[in-house]
Amino acid sequence: MALDRKYSKSAGDIIKIKSDFFEKNEEMLKLSSHQADALLAQPKRTKCKICHAEIGEGTGQEVLYQSQRMRYFMCPCCGHVNSEYEDNEDFASRVYIDDDYLANYSESDRRKYEKRRDTIYIPKAKFLIDSLEKDGVKKKNIKILDDGAGSGYFVSALRKLGIEQADGIEISEPQVQFANTMNGEDVLTQVDAPDIASIIEKADVNVATFIGVLEHITNLDEVLDALKKNKKIKYIYFSVPMFSMSCFFEAAHQSCYNRHAGGTHTHLFTESSIKYMADSIGFEEYAVWKFGSDMMDLYRMICVSLDQNDNSNLREVFARKFLPMLDELQGVVDRHEEASEIHMIIKRKS
Ligand SMILES: [Zn+2]
Numbered sequence: 001m002a003l004d005r006k007y008s009k010s011a012g013d014i015i016k017i018k019s020d021f022f023e024k025n026e027e028m029l030k031l032s033s034h035q036a037d038a039l040l041a042q043p044k045r046t047k048c049k050i051c052h053a054e055i056g057e058g059t060g061q062e063v064l065y066q067s068q069r070m071r072y073f074m075c076p077c078c079g080h081v082n083s084e085y086e087d088n089e090d091f092a093s094r095v096y097i098d099d100d101y102l103a104n105y106s107e108s109d110r111r112k113y114e115k116r117r118d119t120i121y122i123p124k125a126k127f128l129i130d131s132l133e134k135d136g137v138k139k140k141n142i143k144i145l146d147d148g149a150g151s152g153y154f155v156s157a158l159r160k161l162g163i164e165q166a167d168g169i170e171i172s173e174p175q176v177q178f179a180n181t182m183n184g185e186d187v188l189t190q191v192d193a194p195d196i197a198s199i200i201e202k203a204d205v206n207v208a209t210f211i212g213v214l215e216h217i218t219n220l221d222e223v224l225d226a227l228k229k230n231k232k233i234k235y236i237y238f239s240v241p242m243f244s245m246s247c248f249f250e251a252a253h254q255s256c257y258n259r260h261a262g263g264t265h266t267h268l269f270t271e272s273s274i275k276y277m278a279d280s281i282g283f284e285e286y287a288v289w290k291f292g293s294d295m296m297d298l299y300r301m302i303c304v305s306l307d308q309n310d311n312s313n314l315r316e317v318f319a320r321k322f323l324p325m326l327d328e329l330q331g332v333v334d335r336h337e338e339a340s341e342i343h344m345i346i347k348r349k350s
Pocket residue numbers: 048049050051052053075076077078079080
């Protein structure tokens with residue numbers, strides 16, 4: 001089968017959306033430190049999150065790296081990068097707290113919602129639909145369950161592009177209400193965490209999607225098993241954080257907010273651990289789109305460090321010179337398979 005590999009996209013609009021990371025470094029660092037406390041309070045991880053091989057200090061294994069008080073081990077069997085401590089239910093209950101959602105939304109909230117959807121989620125939805133069409137699946141036959149749908153941006157994007165049978169499930173009731181209000185129809189359903197695996201196992205869909213979700217699931221084994229058992233599901237589309245250039249930048253800039261490793265990201269994927277995961281449920285790689293935020297992370301860390309070193313004036317000169325190169329530089333990282341995120345469609349083996 002011919003694999004479809006696609007690289008890069010423009011970072012310009014995303015910089016504006018993520019400006020919090022630039023302006024609120026101290027605040028974000030504090031939040032990430034609180035999340036690290038929650039993980040450090042858990043039992044040590046003794047088995048790889050993906051392949052369950054024994055990992056960690058107990059096996060005499062060397063530490064791959066450490067960052068923001070957390071140590072990481074690379075699994076000798078599948079190559080997955082695991083933090084030293086386990087992301088269990090207790091960890092999840094401490095770090096996943098509902099944001100405050102307003103009871104009344106204004107027209108400007110809706111415009112913001114639509115802008116975010118169109119900038120970030122329409123390209124993701126297009127990639128999925130184009131890839132499925134190339135494999136002979138007509139648009140009208142695509143039925144999607146989006147898992148961990150958040151505020152419904154991805155489902156909203158799919159519907160905007162003409163996928164009528166796209167629905168999402170989400171744990172957070174406020175997010176579901178927000179999503180349904182913004183869309184003017186029920187695009188999401190609230191579900192409880194223990195029910196998710198059985199919902200996936202019974203879902204009458206041919207595509208399951210997990211955009212920035214798999215890395216947060218504590219009972220990942222059960223969810224993967226449900227995907228394996230539901231034979232109606234022919235494709236799985238996911239994006240996950242990778243062991244990538246951003247990890248090195250973060251390890252070297254400890255006074256800058258760690259967007260990538262740490263916080264709620266307690267483990268990182270590699271090409272080999274993704275392959276292991278897909279194999280284990282009877283799927284194989286079908287299409288890949290790589291575009292990372294590595295160079296944007298580096299740019300942000302240098303800006304924050306310049307501020308911290310009384311060089312705020314130089315920051316603007318740097319921005320003028322560096323930003324025009326940003327997309328090109330990230331393109332190089334992406335093509336070298338070192339991007340911080342991967343978007344992948346895997347297909348059930350026939
Ligand atoms: Zn492993």
